[in-house]
Amino acid sequence: MDALLLARAQFAFTVSFHIIFPAFSIGLASYLAVLEALWLKTGKEVYLNLFKYWMKIFAVAFAMGVVSGLVMSYQFGTNWSVFSDKAGPVIGPLMAYEVLSAFFLEAGFLGVMLFGLERVGRKLHFAATLAVAAGTFFSAFWILAVNSWMQTPAGFAMNDQGQYVAASWMAVIFNPSFPYRLVHMVLAAYLTTALVVGAVGAFHLLRDRQAAGARTMFAMAMGMILVTAPIQILAGDAHGLNTLEHQPNKIMAMEGHFESHPDGAPLILFGLPDQAEGRVRAELAIPKLGSLILKHDPDAPMAGLDTVPREDWPPVPIVFWSFRVMVGLGLAMLALGGFALLARLRGRLYDWPLLHRFAVLMGPMGFVAVLAGWITTEVGRQPYTIYGLLRTADSASPLDAPAVAASLAAFAVVYFAVFAAGVFYLLRLMSHPPHPGETGAEELGPIRTAGVTPGPAAHIAERHS
């Protein structure tokens, strides 16, 4: 394999692993803030128990997000040095803002949130939780500004060294696809978290329908999905229209439109896109629906990839299928929300095993949908790193295939070992039901052997007493 393909594989591998954790921690940080707020407001023990239960899970997921994200901040230079040199003056400052406004905020207050409840008191602790949640959102804001600029570059000029430089920072940050991508991704993070929380609640309800913590988290999660899933579908539709305007090639690949349709394009439900032949085999399509969805007019003409030079085509089969996976899962989430509403109306939210099984099945599907969505948008941007401006082939470092191959292999081994262990620990934490008197991270979790230090919190509490 050539070095370019290996470098792409390495970036795809590390970024795919990485996105899983922020997708979860953005939503979970907000959920923790809501739980702590409810506890402070109502004084009900169940919210504090749930807070501590999910905080332990958050700590593990967050640590994996931090270390896998650290890798990303160096991979631009190691594997994409030409891109870094050319685009650094525009996207570098946005990433610097992410570090300054988000990473430090999260990291600085995470310690207080995990270990400090006894040390700083309830109000300051809640402030720390809010700071962590705000940090996760700021992080999403800046990194999505970077990604969106690579998709729909705006507000820039070229200098005489061949670098992109900002002409207007507002135009760079609020580039045409940024608002859509930000809304779509933050909603995706909330949905992903709600699906996980709902699945854990459902799992424990299947064992014990009276479990108080499980009931509360299941009801909260189903409510969240009921509200968020339809909004997400609308946001996704708006994002698609925006993509049609600014990245038409990507839409052609998503739709499998190799040919132009002068009087209304069909919606291809399923098929086998053949990149080499430029057609979709075994196609199952609804006539004119594609134009109706994308142009709001069944007879509107739509150009296909036959209007685009071949060297500018994205890999159609990948984009075509990842898009369908994402949409299919989105509809399944909508169905789960609807099912839960029905159960609530019939008073059977906590004792309808079919609903609970469905919720458990949907638990990991948010992650799958997030990955499928990112594959759609990133592979759909190919063959460019900066859409329409800088080709991927012209972005790479002066790479030697063996060096990239060796590091890719090392990443694969370490990631599979580390993240498999992490996911195992997460699942084990989730497999215990939340119970009254839930321990916090400062008490080092239920698995710790007796006789270990109780951590800093107990000590200060004692010293100050």
Add this chain to the structure above:
Amino acid sequence: MSGLDLTIVWAFLIAFAIFAYIVLDGFDLGVGILFPAFGKGRPRDVLMNSVAPVWDGNETWLVLGGGGLFAAFPLAYAVLMPALYAPVMAMLLGLILRGVAFEFRWRTVRAKWAWDLAFWAGSLVAALCQGVILGAVLQGVQIEGRAYAGGWWDWLTPFSLLAGVSVVAGYGLLGATWLVMKTEDDIQARARRLAWPFAAATLAGIVAVSAATPFLDADYARRWFSFPNVLATAQVPLLVTLCAAGLFLSLRAAREVLPFLFSLALFALSFAGLGVSLFPFIIPGRLSIWDAAAPYSSQLFMLVGAGVLIPIILAYTAYAYWVFRGKVGHEGYH
């Protein structure tokens, strides 16, 4: 040329971020390096807890160092990362292993030994690679046009390995003196005993790297030894000697905080010495900070954010340290 000033401002800001990273993650990587010297069970738990609330913030300075270099000196970032490919990748993998160990080792009894091992080995590899990276930058990097033009093993020389081992020794010293400050009784006594050999090795490393540096490049020798520079630069070895004496005396007097402060001072002086050698180059003899600088608009845009946010970051970082001040877990289950 108002851009000129901002380039210097950003050089100092990036240098500050790197220095903050070195001393902050230095002591918690050092704790990892010393891990096997402490008994399983409670001593290691105390070691871990002494850095658990702050390690994440410490490591963020490395992200700022990398991200800041990308943003403020994109050409230097684009040249250095391919040049340092192997040590950077190894450092990242080391940091992954030790980072997750903070959470994972509490989540298992059966495999705790594996995460203890990962914590030690990850810390050691990360420290070694950071020293190797330092050595590789000092010895110079080949450039053609706007890209790295050397081979994949250029970074590996006796000098870069010397720098790597020196940084491991230095982080070990920071870790040991941090533990002297944060722990008590048998753990503190062991940390104090460990501080002696690591202090000796650190000083040997400082002397060896300093002695070898002027031979790497005539420019280094000129910056250090030409008149009148020498009047200023001669103060650095003098102060190093004083700090070394202070370090050993304070260790012998069983002081708790002073050894850590003297170790920090040694790092500050070494870092200042590196600054004297390199400035105004970011890649020795090839790229000055002005050659590599981002355009004025990028520098200015970031400076607005940095000017507001860095003081705030320093304030809440100080707050987090203050919240977790004092000795770690000495009451146990009293």
